[in-house]
Amino acid sequence: MSELKTDAFWMPFTPNRTFKAAPRLVESAEGIYLTEKDTGRQIIDATAGLWCSNAGHCRTEIADAIHQQAGKLDYSSIFNFGHELGFAYADRLVKHTPDGLDHVFFGNSGSEAVESALKIALQYQRARGKGTRTMFIGREKGYHGVNFGGISVGGIAPNYQTFGQPVKANHLRHTLDIERNAFSRGLPEQGVELAEDLERLVAFHGADQIAAVIIEPFAGAGGVILPPKGYLKRIREICDRHDLVLIFDEVITGWGRTGSAFASVEWDVTPDMITSAKGITNATVPMGAVFVQDEIYNTVMDAAPEGMVEFFHGYTYSAHPVACAAGMATLDIYEREGLLTRAGGDIGRHWENALHGLADLEQVIDVRNYGLVGAIELRAPDNLKGKFGGKVSALAWEAGVMARGIGDALCMSPPLIIEEHQIDELMQKLRGVIKDL
Ligand SMILES: Cc1ncc(COP(=O)(O)O)c(C=O)c1O
Secondary structure (H helix, E strand, O other): OOOOOOOOOOOOOOOHHHHHHOOOOEEEEEEOEEEEOOOOOEEEEOOHHHHOOOOOEOOHHHHHHHHHHHHHOOOOOOOOOOOHHHHHHHHHHOOOOOOOEEEEEEEOOHHHHHHHHHHHHHHHHHHOOOOOOOEEEEEOOOOOOOOHHHHHHOOOHHHHHOOOOOOOEEEEOOOOOHHHHOOOOOOOOOOHHHHHHHHHHHHHHOHHHEEEEEEOOOEOOOOOEOOOOOHHHHHHHHHHHOOOEEEEEOOOOOOOOOOOOOHHHHOOOOOOEEEEOHHHHOOOOOOEEEEEEHHHHHHHHHHOOOOOOOOOOOOOOOOOHHHHHHHHHHHHHHHHOOHHHHOOOHHHHHHHHHHHOOOOOOOEEEEEEEOOEEEEEEOOOHHHOOOHHHHHHHHHHHOOEEOEEEOOEEEEOOOOOOOHHHHHHHHHHHHHHHHOO
């Protein structure tokens, strides 16, 4: 192949100049492995791409479904017209959501799902005569994509420092507490009281100003921060007390990551909306979705005059036929192979034990895990504090592992098909990397 020209492609969330000086290229993928271009090295994809290739890479069945659909109905307007597949897919999806979340609004990404959910919350508040409720509560270290609503409710400072806070929002305190919860297996014991922070924000702003609260059941891109025991239930109670809409952003936590189809199911706390993307199509074709509870949907429908559009929002590619076909084939695999609950069984326990097996390394100051997700927090040298994870992630790549560096942690969420011996291989490689730091 001719020499790679890297100038034209402005890469997202990447130090372009550093990357382009020494590109790391992936050529192909299968199962839990990526193949590096040029070297042909097999790399363990310990992050399932970006927390999204849950059923493993290049599943033939999904590729076939995409191919067939593109040859049958590649696209058709979704404003004022429809296709059967969109309705059938929505109907099938809601069989996996918590009871009562029976309606789906489609977009093309997690960011669009979040944006749609925030708008639905505003529309709902107006529809029920509470139009003063226009602000949102997010959480520090929360990540809700990159659109203007998402960066406003998100709690990762660099993502909005340049762009301001275009949508009015305030933030709950985050729940990472390594001092009290280091080396927790599963949900941490300490920190339920942090949910009371919501009471503080309600008292400060007034419930009549707040349209919705949006949080990830566990924070992914913030560094795999699990909710303390009882925290999510307490948040739900406070939302109920003040009549606040609760949105769980399950873009990462959905589709089997915790051992249930959704973290809401796993931790038995039902929000009013769930945002989803990524694993919904096994990351093969972009797709995002918001699952909406009946009362919100019905209120918005009933408030609009007959014959009028009820919600002035949507995307050219909402319910794109090829994405729906990919999603259907993905559900076939998830359901047939039991992948949505697999992380809650033996493989999840093996993952936990293997991950905590690294706790003896002096450089490791915390290990946290749940289902098939986990993070290893590292003791960073003073000059690399806050960015050590990225450095170690680069070393892991050299050792044959793709893991995500976030702050000083190495974060992982392997494909849900991973086998015990592959987990062992992964940990052995990581042990070597960390030991040599
Ligand atoms: C919780 C959460 N919400 C939203 C998003 C944004 O998704 P996308 O990158 O598909 O826009 C992400 C992406 O990682 C996410 O983790």
